[in-house]
Amino acid sequence: MKLAAGFILSFLLYTVSGCHSPEGSVAKQGYDSSYHLIGKIAGMDSGWVFLMHASREPRVTDSLKSDSGKFVFSGKLKEPELCILGIYEKGMKQFKLGFFLDTGTIHLSGSKDSLDKSIVRGSAFQDEYKRFLASMKPIEDKENELGKIYDSLHKKGDKKAMDSIDKKFPEIDRVKKNLAKDYARQHPSSIIAAFEIYDQYFIEPDANELDSVYRMLDSATRSSFYGKRIKEVLDKTRVTAIGNPAPEFTMNDPAGNQIKLSGFRGKFLLIDFWASWCGPCRAENPNVVKVYHQYHPKGFEILGVSLDDKKDNWEKSIRKDRLNWTQVSDLKGWKNNAAVQYGVNAIPTNFLLDKEGKIIAKGLRGEELEKKLHELMN
Numbered sequence: 243m244k245l246a247a248g249f250i251l252s253f254l255l256y257t258v259s260g261c262h263s264p265e266g267s268v269a270k271q272g273y274d275s276s277y278h279l280i281g282k283i284a285g286m287d288s289g290w291v292f293l294m295h296a297s298r299e300p301r302v303t304d305s306l307k308s309d310s311g312k313f314v315f316s317g318k319l320k321e322p323e324l325c326i327l328g329i330y331e332k333g334m335k336q337f338k339l340g341f342f343l344d345t346g347t348i349h350l351s352g353s354k355d356s357l358d359k360s361i362v363r364g365s366a367f368q369d370e371y372k373r374f375l376a377s378m379k380p381i382e383d384k385e386n387e388l389g390k391i392y393d394s395l396h397k398k399g400d401k402k403a404m405d406s407i408d409k410k411f412p413e414i415d416r417v418k419k420n421l422a423k424d425y426a427r428q429h430p431s432s433i434i435a436a437f438e439i440y441d442q443y444f445i446e447p448d449a450n451e452l453d454s455v456y457r458m459l460d461s462a463t464r465s466s467f468y469g470k471r472i473k474e475v476l477d478k479t480r481v482t483a484i485g486n487p488a489p490e491f492t493m494n495d496p497a498g499n500q501i502k503l504s505g506f507r508g509k510f511l512l513i514d515f516w517a518s519w520c521g522p523c524r525a526e527n528p529n530v531v532k533v534y535h536q537y538h539p540k541g542f543e544i545l546g547v548s549l550d551d552k553k554d555n556w557e558k559s560i561r562k563d564r565l566n567w568t569q570v571s572d573l574k575g576w577k578n579n580a581a582v583q584y585g586v587n588a589i590p591t592n593f594l595l596d597k598e599g600k601i602i603a604k605g606l607r608g609e610e611l612e613k614k615l616h617e618l619m620n
Contacts, residue, residue: 289331478585
């Protein structure tokens with residue numbers, strides 16, 4: 243179980259308009275057209291409506307005051323965009339509806355109590371995406387069910403059962419990746435394919451596999467917003483590929499002392515990315531504590547890199563979880579310099595380094611971490 247940065251994009255459900263090819267092909271060069279999003283949110287007397295342009299760099303959020311739940315957003319697009327619709331009324335904010343915005347006049351209808359079930363009509367892109375979602379639904383239903391079981395076991399503190407459930411997620415992840423890969427192979431000009439490849443591969447991808455999938459997309463799709471995001475992930479994954487030297491970084495420990503990665507040369511080192519607010523990280527910490535005490539006397543070290551942004555929370559969690567190894571953070575949250583450098587998009591995650599500072603393994607948790615250290619140090 244992991245926490246991902248930004249959007250975990252599987253909640254995107256319904257939506258939008260425009261006159262384009264039936265498989266959501268990336269628009270031709272020169273595409274720069276108007277859109278009008280006309281909506282009505284039942285049960286909303288007054289308040290604000292927000293339109294976040296997630297597929298735009300930098301991200302922009304438009305807002306306007308609604309008239310009895312009615313609103314109209316207008317603007318220009320350079321390519322079809324993933325957008326998130328939200329409302330704010332009587333001190334409550336919701337961002338629950340995601341969709342691909344396209345050109346033309348778009349009609350949205352929904353209810354403030356079930357915003358995620360709103361209906362937007364007329365988009366070939368969204369029709370394509372809904373068809374893909376239908377093919378993904380059985381495996382996502384299974385994943386959601388396992389997630390509920392995992393959460394209930396976590397509340398009970400049943401670590402053994404949690405580990406058993408956790409072992410089932412990699413196979414689910416593999417099935418989802420294969421669905422996205424097959425879709426990209428069949429629809430190389432589809433912006434939906436680019437979106438799905440990014441969505442499924444941006445967490446701990448294999449560089450060679452992602453490169454192969456990326457090359458399935460045609461040149462126009464690779465130049466789209468999500469095509470460029472895939473390339474960014476691929477480039478960072480290549481930097482931290484197994485066998486490469488771990489990129490150097492320097493960061494402060496809680497006392498303000500500068501800690502340099504290269505200062506750990508001569509020992510096997512686990513760079514452990516985590517945060518106090520990350521439930522799965524805190525659940526994994528006992529495993530990390532166990533292997534630390536078992537292998538530290540043999541020359542094993544850990545460098546914890548926290549994605550916290552509040553020092554008090556960070557320090558309290560270090561003490562509570564008994565993380566008695568070197569800890570660093572720049573308190574920038576997901577913008578942590580080392581996390582950005584290493585392409586970390588989800589936590590917990592880690593990188594195991596040999597005595598020369600080369601990466602020899604990634605993403606080892608639970609029994610996998612203990613098995614690898616046993617192999618190296620016994």
